Amino acid sequence: MDFSDRHHALRDWLTAQLHTDDWTLAPASADASFRRYWRVTQPERTLIVMDAPPPEHCGRFAALARDWRGIGLNTPEIYAADQAQGFLLLTDFGNQTYLDVLTAATADRLYGDALGALAIIQACGATADLPVYDAAFLQRELALFNEWFIKKLLGLALTAAEQTLLAQVNNLLIANALEQPQVCVHRDFHSRNLMFTKRGNPGVLDFQDAVLGPVTYDLVSLLRDCYIAWPEQRVTEWAVGYHQLARQTGILRTEQPEQFLRWFDRMGMQRHLKVCGIFARLHLRDGKSQYLADVPRILNYLVAVAGRDPELTALQQFLIERVLPFY
Numbered sequence: 001m002d003f004s005d006r007h008h009a010l011r012d013w014l015t016a017q018l019h020t021d022d023w024t025l026a027p028a029s030a031d032a033s034f035r036r037y038w039r040v041t042q043p044e045r046t047l048i049v050m051d052a053p054p055p056e057h058c059g060r061f062a063a064l065a066r067d068w069r070g071i072g073l074n075t076p077e078i079y080a081a082d083q084a085q086g087f088l089l090l091t092d093f094g095n096q097t098y099l100d101v102l103t104a105a106t107a108d109r110l111y112g113d114a115l116g117a118l119a120i121i122q123a124c125g126a127t128a129d130l131p132v133y134d135a136a137f138l139q140r141e142l143a144l145f146n147e148w149f150i151k152k153l154l155g156l157a158l159t160a161a162e163q164t165l166l167a168q169v170n171n172l173l174i175a176n177a178l179e180q181p182q183v184c185v186h187r188d189f190h191s192r193n194l195m196f197t198k199r200g201n202p203g204v205l206d207f208q209d210a211v212l213g214p215v216t217y218d219l220v221s222l223l224r225d226c227y228i229a230w231p232e233q234r235v236t237e238w239a240v241g242y243h244q245l246a247r248q249t250g251i252l253r254t255e256q257p258e259q260f261l262r263w264f265d266r267m268g269m270q271r272h273l274k275v276c277g278i279f280a281r282l283h284l285r286d287g288k289s290q291y292l293a294d295v296p297r298i299l300n301y302l303v304a305v306a307g308r309d310p311e312l313t314a315l316q317q318f319l320i321e322r323v324l325p326f327y
Contacts, residue, residue: 074200093203125184133213144277
């Protein structure tokens with residue numbers, strides 16, 4: 001089915017669900033995947049319709065949306081679903097993402113709300129049916145950095161010594177992830193997937209890829225966001241504050257702040273190496289080049305964190321000498 005046929009099918013489905021043709025449809029947001037989001041405007045309300053064509057699946061989104069609403073998170077209500085066609089009719093959280101409203105003055109309050117939501121996910125989110133973020137999964141993600149970013153985007157041919165270095169770094173970062181307490185992980189918990197809402201802030205989106213994984217993964221996704229950066233002291237204060245909250249809620253038991261921050265730093269390294277590869281792939285394979293503008297921010301994170309970790313000094317040197325000249 002081509003786009004025009006699918007769009008007609010979507011419109012027919014909406015008319016049947018809404019029992020009227022008195023509505024208009026307009027694009028609601030872009031997405032790094034093949035999902036599309038449309039805003040349905042009726043005289044008395046607006047809704048969002050998700051169009052998730054194969055190989056995308058909307059079933060996990062719908063199930064997790066219901067489960068997470070049940071534990072107190074502000075996820076979209078599912079008004080209608082057709083999993084066979086890949087259509088969902090959802091709550092409209094509006095136009096303001098966290099990225100739109102985050103400022104130096106609003107950050108403490110907004111991150112406070114987001115960290116409260118994260119604690120609910122980690123303390124109460126069911127994990128029995130989630131995919132496991134295991135060593136093989138983490139390695140596949142890290143391989144994206146070499147394949148798509150280093151080789152295909154930058155065109156670098158790695159020496160044998162550089163290949164060995166990156167393999168050692170990958171092993172270190174995988175071990176760091178696996179030694180952490182394993183919890184329910186959103187896996188894309190950042191400023192473009194959190195909506196600013198007047199009630200129940202934040203509205204939580206894009207959680208269909210949730211896994212059982214490391215306790216610091218979502219935290220570093222939020223605080224070392226690929227789309228907005230904060231002074232390192234402020235990031236550390238937020239991370240330590242979450243450590244205290246996690247201890248109070250039973251997410252963590254005996255872990256001390258120093259250990260938690262090391263996990264946090266190295267988890268961010270894994271995520272940011274992976275994201276460099278993903279952004280390169282979006283550009284080269286999918287023609288979505290807008291994400292390349294955020295790569296310098298991600299490289300800054302990588303260089304800064306590697307510079308504070310004695311076991312990552314060689315990686316910092318590699319990034320400075322071989323990668324940063326392109327930027």
